[in-house]
Amino acid sequence: MTKVAQEEIEEGQGIKCSITRRSFVKGTVLLAGAAVGGSLLNIPKALAGRGNVPITRYPIYVPPTVSPIGLTLRAAPATVNVGGRTASGWAYNGSSSVPPGPSVPGPTIRASTGTRSIITLVNGLPQETITHWHGMLVNTANDGQPPQAIQPDKTYDYDFTINQRAAMNWYHPHPHLHTGEQVARGLAGAFIVTDNEEGALGLPSGAYEVPLVVRDVSFDNAGNIDFNSGGGNNPMVNGTLNPYLDVDPALYRFRVLTGAQNRIFGLALLGALGNVAQFTLIGNDGGLLVNSVPLTRVDLSPGERADIIIDFRGLRGGSLMLKDLRTGWDLLEFRVRDITPITGTIPTALSTIETLTAPVAVTRSFKFEGMGKINGQEYVANRIDFTVPFGVVERWRFTTKGAAPHPVHIHGASFQVFSRTGGRGMVFPWERGWKDTVLLDDGETVDILIRFDAFRGDYLIHCHRLEHEDNGMMSTFSVVSVV
Ligand code: C2O
Numbered sequence: 161m162t163k164v165a166q167e168e169i170e171e172g173q174g175i176k177c178s179i180t181r182r183s184f185v186k187g188t189v190l191l192a193g194a195a196v197g198g199s200l201l202n203i204p205k206a207l208a209g210r211g212n213v214p215i216t217r218y219p220i221y222v223p224p225t226v227s228p229i230g231l232t233l234r235a236a237p238a239t240v241n242v243g244g245r246t247a248s249g250w251a252y253n254g255s256s257s258v259p260p261g262p263s264v265p266g267p268t269i270r271a272s273t274g275t276r277s278i279i280t281l282v283n284g285l286p287q288e289t290i291t292h293w294h295g296m297l298v299n300t301a302n303d304g305q306p307p308q309a310i311q312p313d314k315t316y317d318y319d320f321t322i323n324q325r326a327a328m329n330w331y332h333p334h335p336h337l338h339t340g341e342q343v344a345r346g347l348a349g350a351f352i353v354t355d356n357e358e359g360a361l362g363l364p365s366g367a368y369e370v371p372l373v374v375r376d377v378s379f380d381n382a383g384n385i386d387f388n389s390g391g392g393n394n395p396m397v398n399g400t401l402n403p404y405l406d407v408d409p410a411l412y413r414f415r416v417l418t419g420a421q422n423r424i425f426g427l428a429l430l431g432a433l434g435n436v437a438q439f440t441l442i443g444n445d446g447g448l449l450v451n452s453v454p455l456t457r458v459d460l461s462p463g464e465r466a467d468i469i470i471d472f473r474g475l476r477g478g479s480l481m482l483k484d485l486r487t488g489w490d491l492l493e494f495r496v497r498d499i500t501p502i503t504g505t506i507p508t509a510l511s512t513i514e515t516l517t518a519p520v521a522v523t524r525s526f527k528f529e530g531m532g533k534i535n536g537q538e539y540v541a542n543r544i545d546f547t548v549p550f551g552v553v554e555r556w557r558f559t560t561k562g563a564a565p566h567p568v569h570i571h572g573a574s575f576q577v578f579s580r581t582g583g584r585g586m587v588f589p590w591e592r593g594w595k596d597t598v599l600l601d602d603g604e605t606v607d608i609l610i611r612f613d614a615f616r617g618d619y620l621i622h623c624h625r626l627e628h629e630d631n632g633m634m635s636t637f638s639v640v641s642v643v
């Protein structure tokens with residue numbers, strides 16, 4: 161070990177150099193790695209460890225993959241493995257015996273476009289629930305909206321045919337007033353749609369494709385998963401605290417979803433010395449982008465997804481940390497095996513996406529106000545606040561009046577982010593292509609282009625900060641035929 165290294169470790173008491181011996185040694189290896197790009201960032205608390213106490217890490221949970229054909233999802237209290245210990249929480253199919261035993265999130269549903277999905281939801285919770293397929297284009301009866309909520313011990317039958325492009329969508333509860341609590345306690349899962357266009361790209365798959373559900377969590381004094389409307393103070397990925405993942409020196413595809421109640425994550429990859437590593441963004445909420453984009457950071461608010469490829473080939477025997485730059489949290493450590501690197505290429509051209517043509521005038525405006533109102537109103541079940549013509553491109557404008565950020569989510573269609581003025585003032589690379597959730601931050605005006613061309617019927621627009629959603633920052637609209 162070099163003298164500098166020794167000194168830095170000895171200095172490593174506080175925030176500036178909170179680093180464990182192990183990760184520092186790894187970092188030395190990592191700096192020699194070829195995949196490390198980008199500039200050095202001066203980020204306090206950016207390094208591994210808390211103080212100088214080495215952290216015990218646990219293998220990350222990767223939920224089993226299931227088919228939606230004849231699937232039963234049971235939402236119920238469960239004892240789950242949160243990494244090194246168990247805790248009580250609420251889980252979808254939490255009695256799974258797949259190692260490391262019962263955990264959250266729920267099983268990853270995976271199916272190709274055209275698959276008829278027949279799913280039964282069983283409510284084993286002590287309160288009403290309903291499951292919504294966030295990002296899936298389904299008719300109203302299958303959309304899992306608050307008025308469809310079922311009481312304890314009741315079931316709800318879904319039957320829909322997947323009719324959309326490849327993307328990672330997700331499922332979570334959507335009963336009015338209780339969505340935040342149910343998600344906080346552990347109810348969520350990924351719903352991955354595949355198609356031929358994506359299949360032809362030869363993207364990393366099997367063990368090289370891993371969904372990552374990133375969130376915060378709070379625990380009660382007994383160490384059980386707790387509900388706190390503001391969110392939690394511990395990061396958790398795939399239900400695991402302080403997780404690690406052993407990887408080959410190869411290309412990996414990570415399908416990242418923010419499943420937090422309120423928290424926005426600034427995701428980046430850092431080596432143990434704070435050196436920033438590049439990754440490649442290939443898709444987001446609505447599937448693949450037109451072209452892949454090398455990036456060093458992506459900001460994801462609750463409900464948003466990022467489909468990324470990480471190249472570990474230059475990092476044999478080293479490690480990388482997935483970080484949240486907003487808090488400085490370590491989210492997930494990747495430990496790279498010391499074996500011969502596995503070849504592979506990241507495609508540049510990914511998909512063809514129609515560019516919607518923007519109407520010159522704004523079609524409708526939505527003001528997200530305070531903690532629980534849109535355009536001055538709180539959500540009331542079954543009240544239709546406006547109608548939208550089927551098959552017509554509209555330009556919707558989102559503005560905020562207090563309590564931002566508001567991640568705005570729409571059911572029933574994907575949209576394109578047209579512009580952002582004020583605040584951060586730009587449309588980010590991860591906001592191109594098709595989206596179903598867009599972050600509206602303080603002082604921002606965001607215009608989106610949307611066309612409902614899948615179904616007529618009732619859908620929702622709401623803030624995906626679940627605290628705001630449960631407070632009523634949600635509105636129902638009806639998609640109708642143009643006469
Ligand atoms: Cu992810 Cu209406 O919700």
Ligand code: CU
Nearest residue numbers: 293294295571
């Ligand atoms: Cu949704």
Ligand code: CU
Nearest residue numbers: 566623625628
């Ligand atoms: Cu909000």
